[in-house]
Amino acid sequence: MHFYHGIVSIIGENNCSPMTEQFDVMKLGGGQQKPHFVLVPLFAQGHMIPMVDLACLLASRGALVTVVTTPVNSTRFKALIDRANAGGLLILLAELRFPCAEVGLPEGCENIDQVSTREEAIKFFLALSMMAGPLVACLRQQWPKPTCLVSDSCNPWTSDVARELGLLRFIFHGPSCFFLLCSRNVYEYASSGDVPGDMFHPFFIPGLPQKIEVVRAQALRFFDYPGREKLQEQVTEAEATADGLIINTFRELEAPFLDLYQKSLGKTIWPIGPVSLANKEAEYTVLRGDKTTANETERISSWLDAKDTASVIYVSFGTIATNSPSHIFEIGTGLEASNRPFVWVIKQRDMSQEVEKWLPELEERTRSRGLILKGWAPQVVILSHPSVGAFLTHCGWNSTLEAVSLGIPMITWPHLADQFLNENLVVKVLRTGVALKPQMKTLFVTRESEGLIAREDVERAIEAVMDGGEEAQARRQRAKQLAIEAKKAMEPGGSSYESLTLMIQHVVDATVTHV
Known part of the structure; x- marks a missing residue:
């Protein structure tokens, strides 16, 4: 079987290079037309990574996939797309x-x-919303014609694009379903008195099967x-009018x-993750998200190879969350006081003069x-190494x-x-983690935040997760069982x-019916 390998390049706002290749393989078994999915991510690293993983999943199932991007964002994952295409997608x-x-x-x-x-x-x-017109112009020139538009939930403007072109439209949610349900319930119940007006007064989230106490400031929808x-x-509105x-x-997780x-939305939901397991190939894992040199990856892996199984703490706070110099000092001295090996990723935007000096x-x-990495790091490569035993994280869903x-x-x-x-x-539902600072009442943790954590908090949390006590062992066992369930979920x-x-x-049937 042969596939067309290439890039659709749109140079100007309303100028699109159409695909002219004849797709002899655009048929599924039984003669059905293959669906053509158009994916429109939010241009944020934590949103693009799972969307590209989804592209690989769909392509691995025989679909044609087009990912909408921009020049700067293309550089971040073009190598991964090229690798996937070279593998026959x-x-x-x-x-x-x-x-x-x-x-x-x-x-x-x-x-x-x-x-x-x-x-x-x-x-x-x-600026994102202004891309609607150029995207319509581009998709009109695509062949085979798109059959379904999958949009990040933060791109509501794509509803107009799908409507104008008569396409099915699905919303892709990057965050957890737990977040989606809780934040929706808090908003829906706010007028009934079940949710306090005070942003920092504790209450139990209504409509859940178990008691989860939060403050309203930390249970808001994205915007x-x-x-x-x-x-x-x-x-x-875009979610309410989506086709799914x-x-x-x-499912086993949530x-x-x-x-x-x-039930609340009255919409069909397809849970299809964890999409980070879309491809187990080592090179694909390294390329996810951004560029890491082979030498750097080898250096990190060699360092981890020298450490005992499950002995290393990995510390990273994603691409958006930022920390003040004082918080960085507390994390660093807490890691030092723990007397345990660690890998700590510090973003360039957090490298202030004080941090550079210290x-x-x-x-x-x-x-x-200790291994301190500045900038981007191949997170899945690190987390999947046997020597890693805990992850100090900002809790981004990826x-x-x-x-x-x-x-x-x-x-x-x-952080936000x-x-x-x-x-x-x-911490409360899955019971596979320990809070660094329980009941921390803040709306955001920013570069200006001060005094929210201390080195003693870091040392205490590390000890709670890494010690050999009964509670820590039970936590590790629950984490291992979830990993087994996650892998099973993604397998045939x-x-x-x-x-x-x-x-x-559903897309194939709807397309046939529409035609």
């Missing part, structure tokens, strides 16, 4: 110009992690913030919350057992699911948005595998 990139100048953003500011202020964030989402009200309304929802989770959320001293003192799928207990320190509710899922006959089958068949 069929994934194309539709590269649209991002309208930076039109909204007053610096040229090349095409990803959320390049945005530094609230004003720039507002401009960024405005429930001043100045974002209109965007939140658009997101809610795809969620990066698996069954009661999936059932309640599906870090070499810590590196010297912990030289025999990181959380990666830890779940690899059986790694977590130390949780959420869905991360607070994800912590509740890990597993819950996520079958859910993806049903979703693809």
Whole structure:
């Protein structure tokens, strides 16, 4: 069987290079037309990574997939797409110009992690919505014609694109179903008096099968913030009018919350994760997310090889969450005081002058057992190494699911948005993690935040997760069992595998009916 390997390149706003290759393989068994999925991610690293994983999953099941991107974002995952295509998949990139100048953003500011202020964030989402016209023009020229548009939930403007082209439209949710259900329930019950008006007064989330106590500030929907009200309304409407929802989770992890959320929305939900298990090939794992040199990956792996099984603490807070210098000092001195080996990833944006001056001293003192990485690191490569025994994480859903799928207990320190509710899922529901700072009452952890954690908190949490006590052993056993369930879910006959089958068949059936 042969496949067309290539890139659809859109140079100008309304200029698209159509695919002219004749697709002799665009038929499924039984003569059915293969579906053509168009995926529109939010241009944020934590959203693009699972969307590209989804592209690989769909292509591995015989579908044609087009991923919408921009020049800057293409550089981050083009190597991965090329690798997938070289392996016989069929994934194309539709590269649209991002309208930076039109909204007053610096040229090349095409990803959320390049945005530094609230004003720039507002401009960024405005620029995203301005891509609707160019995307319609591009998709009109595609052949075979698209049959289904899958949009990140943060891209409500794609509903107009799908409507104009007469396409099925699914919402892809990157966060946990637990977050989606809890934040929806908090919003829905807010007017009934079951949810206090005070943002930091504890209460139990209504409508759940168990008691989960939170504060309202940490149970908000993505855009429930001043100045974002209109965007939140658009997101809610886009979800309400979608033809179905795809969620990066698996039934064995979130069954009661999936059932309640599906009932609440009246929509079909397809849980198809963990998508981080889409490809077990080592090179694919290294390429996920950003560029890491082969030498750097080898250096990290060799360092881990020299450590005992399950002895290393891995510390990383994703691409968006930021920390003040004082918090970085507390983390570092806490790691040092733990007397355990660690790998610590520090983002370039957190490398202030104070940190730059202080870090070499810590590196010297912990030289025999500490590895500090600056910038990007191949997270799944690290987490999957047998020497890693715990993960100090911000609880972004990608990181959380990666830890779940690899059986790694977590130390949780959420910074923003869905991360607070994800912590509740890990610590209180799944019971595979320990909170770094229980009942921390804050809306955001930012570069300006001070005094939220101390080195003693870090040392205590590490000891709780890594010691040989009965509670820690039970936690590790639960984590290992979830990893077994995650892998089973993605294999033929597993819950996520079958859910993806049903979703693809739904698109095929709807397309045949429509025709």
